[in-house]
Amino acid sequence: MTxxxxxxxxxxxxxxxxxxxxxxxxxxxxxxxxxxxxxxxxPAVLAALVAVEADxxxxxxxxxxxxxxxxxxxxxxxxxxxxxNLLLAIGIGVGAALLIDLLVIA
Amino acid sequence: xxxxxxxxxxxxxTCDDRALRTAAMRDVLAVSPGIVPFGVMLGVTVVxxxxxxxxxxxxxxxxxxxxxxxxxxxxxxxGAGLLAAVLSGxxxxxxxxxxxxxxxxxxxxQPLWFRLLGPQLIQxxxxxxxxxxxxxxAAEFRRYWAWLGGVLLAVWTGSVVLGLLAAPFxxxxxxxxxxxxxxxxxxxVPRLVDRTSLIAAAVAAGTALGVVRVLPDLGILGxxxxxxxxxxLARRSHR
Numbered sequence: 001m002t003x004x005x006x007x008x009x010x011x012x013x014x015x016x017x018x019x020x021x022x023x024x025x026x027x028x029x030x031x032x033x034x035x036x037x038x039x040x041x042x043p044a045v046l047a048a049l050v051a052v053e054a055d056x057x058x059x060x061x062x063x064x065x066x067x068x069x070x071x072x073x074x075x076x077x078x079x080x081x082x083x084x085n086l087l088l089a090i091g092i093g094v095g096a097a098l099l100i101d102l103l104v105i106a
Numbered sequence: 107x108x109x110x111x112x113x114x115x116x117x118x119x120t121c122d123d124r125a126l127r128t129a130a131m132r133d134v135l136a137v138s139p140g141i142v143p144f145g146v147m148l149g150v151t152v153v154x155x156x157x158x159x160x161x162x163x164x165x166x167x168x169x170x171x172x173x174x175x176x177x178x179x180x181x182x183x184x185g186a187g188l189l190a191a192v193l194s195g196x197x198x199x200x201x202x203x204x205x206x207x208x209x210x211x212x213x214x215x216q217p218l219w220f221r222l223l224g225p226q227l228i229q230x231x232x233x234x235x236x237x238x239x240x241x242x243x244a245a246e247f248r249r250y251w252a253w254l255g256g257v258l259l260a261v262w263t264g265s266v267v268l269g270l271l272a273a274p275f276x277x278x279x280x281x282x283x284x285x286x287x288x289x290x291x292x293x294x295v296p297r298l299v300d301r302t303s304l305i306a307a308a309v310a311a312g313t314a315l316g317v318v319r320v321l322p323d324l325g326i327l328g329x330x331x332x333x334x335x336x337x338x339l340a341r342r343s344h345r
Contacts, residue, residue: 003161006178006188010195011168017202018225023218027207036341037334040306042201044333045326046294047307048314049177049198052325053287055318056184069284076288080295090143093288097281105280 065100072096126246130253133235134261141231141258142265144172147285149269151176154282155183159270166266170259171229173293174199176286177326194326205233212236212251215244224248227255301344306337 021027054073058066076089145166152162157179165175178195182188205228213221232255242250298304314329321328 002188003157003179003182004164006182006192006195007161007165007169007175009188009192010165010174010178010199013192013196014169014171014174014199014202015226017196017199018206018228019222020203021207022210022213022225023221027210030207033338037338040302040334040337041197041330043294043297043303044306044310044337045197045200045330046290046297047311047333048326048329049173049290050287050294051311051314051329052318053180053283053290055315055325057281057284057287065281069281072284073287073291076291077295080292084296086289086292087143089288089292090147090285093285094147096288097279097284100281100284101279102277 062104064104068096068100068104123249126242126249127253129239130250130257133254134257137231137235137258138261141172141262142268144289145262145265146269146272147282147289148172148176148179149266149271150273150276150279150282151179151269151286152266153270153273154279155179157183162266162270163263166263167259169195169199170227170262171195171199171202172262173286173290180283180286181326190324197327197330201230202228202233205229208237209233212242212247216248220248224251224255227251227259229258232258302337302340305340306333309333309336 016024021030050073054069058069061069072092072095076092079085079088079092148166149162151157152159162179165178166172169175174195177198178191181191181194186194206225209225209228213224216224232251235254236247236251239247239250294307298307310329310333312329313332314325317328318325
């Protein structure tokens with residue numbers, strides 16, 4: 001029930017976000033400072049997410065697992081930089097997860 | 107970001123429905139390989155975290171933002187409260203504010219019902235596809251947007267359902283969240299385009315790692331806030 005409520009709340013706020021600068025506030029009236037701040041939001045939040053996810057995956061793990069976690073993230077970053085292929089990056093994550101869960105831990 | 111403000115109502119509607127549908131389908135085919143694996147992974151995550159299939163499919167259809175939904179589910183799974191989880195999802199999805207601002211010229215002269223309902227289909231891929239479609243009149247854009255967003259929403263929701271169905275046949279995979287992390291890396295790297303974005307990312311990651319040790323619920327929010335502030339300061343000092 002909590003998750004259903006969370007999805008409904010999230011969807012409602014996302015809808016407001018989507019129409020905010022289309023219906024509620026004309027986009028050209030947005031203060032320059034706010035525009036600048038929003039422009040930096042994506043890299044900041046994505047980096048924070050990666051850091052927290054990596055920390056959760058590697059915390060308390062043995063050296064091999066921690067190395068695989070960090071190594072797979074670095075490799076995914078390198079792959080997307082060189083090829084721009086999202087599937088390849090995702091494949092690296094899948095491979096690392098399978099390697100850790102099916103071989104290292106098991 | 108595209109900021110074309112040319113009035114769309116002044117343009118004649120010259121394309122037929124088939125041409126608009128074909129254009130939309132072409133765009134759907136181009137972006138689907140990036141959507142389907144993430145949707146399947148989200149479906150599997152929904153099962154492995156015990157979130158519940160109904161909530162997963164409902165979120166896929168209504169939120170239409172995989173990273174936000176995944177974040178909300180993950181934060182809930184980590185034991186955070188409802189508001190903290192939703193807030194985390196909102197922060198992750200805050201970029202749709204920018205997408206809405208950028209696509210506003212396409213919606214400006216549309217009827218109110220479309221300006222209220224159409225933006226529900228705004229997300230990374232629809233924004234990227236539609237923002238290069240400059241030649242459409244208002245009615246043409248409505249048809250193109252409905253095909254593009256509607257089919258992508260179906261592809262996305264279907265891929266989440268596929269993940270839900272496949273998950274029981276897979277062995278326990280506690281590190282599957284690593285797939286989400288690599289996807290976030292893949293979304294992050296193309297955004298590291300200058301010194302300011304690098305500073306934002308580095309400060310956000312470092313702060314998040316520090317904050318999460320002390321206040322686990324606020325790691326993402328704390329890191330994000332610090333990263334944005336650092337980027338603003340860096341921009342000012344660079345001028």
